[in-house]
Amino acid sequence: MTPLTRRFALKCIGLGGAWIGFAPKVSAQDTLTATTSTAASVSWSNTNDRVWLGGNVWANPMENWRVVDGAAECQSAGGNRNVHCLTHQVTNAKGSMSMSVVIRQIEKKMSDGGVGFRIGVRSDIGDHRANCFAGGGINAGIIGGQLVLGNKRQAIDVDVTKDTLLSLIAVPGDGGGVELTLAVADDEGNPIGQISRMVDADAILGNVSIVNNFDGAAKVSQGARYRFSDWLIDGDAFEAKPENAFGPILWSMYSLSDSRSDEGFVLKSSVLTGPMGDDDNQQAEFWVQRDGQWKSMGTAKLDTDAWTATIRIPNWDETKETTYKWVYVEKHRDGTETVNEWVGRIRPNPSGRPLRIGALTCQNDYAFPYEPVAKNVAKMDPDLVYFSGDQIYESHGGYGIIRQPAVPAILNYLRKYYQFGWSFREVMRDRPTICLPDDHDVFQGNIWGEGGAPMDVDDGGASSNGGYIEPARMVNVVHITNTAHHPDAYDPAPVKQGISVYYGDMVYGGVGFAILADRQFKSGPQHVDTGSGRADHVHDQGFDTSVLDKPGLILLGDRQEAFLKHWANDWRGHSMKVLLSQTVFAGMATHHGGYDGYLKADLDCGGWPQTPRDRAIEILRPSKALHINGDQHLTSLCQYGVDRQRDSNWSFCTPAIAVGYPRWWRADEMNMPHANRPKHGNSDTGEYLDGLGNKVYVYAVGNPEVATKKNRYEKAHQKASGFGFVTIDTDAKTYFVEAYKFAIDPADGNPDNQFPGWPVTIHQDENAGENRLQ
16 A cells, blocks of 8 residues: 555545545555544554554454554454454443555455454453454445445445545534444545445444454355555544553563572563564563663563463572563564563462462463452462463354364464453463363374373264374473473373373472362273263262273372372471362262263362372372362362361362353252251252262362343353352461352452352361361
């Protein structure tokens, strides 16, 4: 597009809606500027070729877009590919707005699904992040020789294979509505045609986006592909929030651990950027503030699969709070550079006071961006945050999943994973984070890792068959993005296919943490016969589940059991312990999926295989550790039994951040025998044998309602979503366990903020069967 055409676009903006299709051609001497302080230019002319379009936009789906020769180019002919502006939302329905963009068709398959703008894209909560995934809105553009403005169409003679300028103006009209005018000009700035219509004022509120193929049902073999350049936005209808930009630094995570060696406390920090290009900077730099001055602690190379850079610093001074920043210098096509910084603080090692842990799991994206939970956790100011898995689900962000090959599968995963950081990066910025990958993170409904073996895709599906269905390269990216900042692995030797491991320990705040991978070595259900149509589910209440405890089956595996034995008896540098893993070592659900979806047993839980489960608990018992886990979408507090009821450790399965697939524990309804119900007398509590025959003392459970609400946050609250919080007092030797509901204020003192039976105080020695809690 020539400078003449650019000035024409600005002239269109300046006309404020006055018959723009017949505006005079602009001379080369004209100098026009944007009209308001909310003006923005989204341009890729100075951006290197790459996947990531930039921090001021969100691309749906990211893997279908590229910067190519100075423009944003859609790589898919599928329907409803779009790019949202993050920094500008329409919030003033009484104001005016103007947009222009240059488009060019680069490929047409069966038909042209259209190109142009979409305005008024708004979710039920109006958050700019949630809006990026909302349906609806008003389409304004060109489809197959017609101008389209909402439900109004008009024929036009335009050659979209050449650079074409689209301009859209909204101005207040009579009767409180808004008049929209869409105009088209050729690559010389000559007007071609226009169309206008009135809409309700509220219809323009929300995000604005550019769209490749308006028809969301169009398949990848059907539509067309377009290039977009020089997207201009202006007008007092917009609210400008530069702070809404997301990237190029997306977020960072860190851990701090007492190595109990000559390395002292070791800091590890990882930073994530969007997927950059070959000509972009390939490293990030870590700085700390000392005596009021910034000091570089070194650079780290970006992993060009995971787009994560990690730095490790031994002999960290754990007694002082330290401000840090990650710096990424973005290089541009013209040789200029832009410095991007992500600033946070490394907290001092908690000493002389209790350690406070925020415990979270499972975030289904119907409730994205989970603002009540993110804000409440931050309000409670934990010393450490723990995500036990399912940072994503396969449905995240729509557009399906990519199984293979590895490179597009990785981009598909990263795009979904970025929603996690987008939601919780402020919580993770200023405190250590432990973040475990789980089954959905590697695009499997359940995971039975079989020591890294590839899945036999001809024998079962991704939920009920052993091994990994995704390429090892993609699985390793999942591990890197979640755990690269963790303390060093106990034994880093990879498993089959070269898949990495991450189990190990951390000592922080006088507490020793064991970090396990419940599923990485676990046997698949194809080794047993559950007597049902699905290999991992037992439907028949009369089925003898003891036959599922076959010799040779694996839960944690030899390597992790050896680590756990060492850790359980290693008390250097700490006086209390916590086991962190994905799921509870018991079958703590009787109903799955729907309210009447009874299952006697689900092999996906940590209660199967039973003999390795008992062995793991016996190994764990000397540690007197509280087991904190997630995965089940059903919060519970229970105590394991092996030789007798209540002879072993307690387990806290935290509430899911956003429950998708619901579960219930309704043992009384199923007439499951029980004994020694706790003094609080709540139903479905006491000493049970779970569906697999494991001994378990159920103290509290947070069953959901059947969801009826439409609002995402109200729905999440109904489905028993929320978060956990554990305060460890190393002087009193106690664990204070709390389970908060989704949509509450933890500071208002309302006893109904927590699920029935919480909060609970557990003494350290109770994790070895010396019980006080009744």
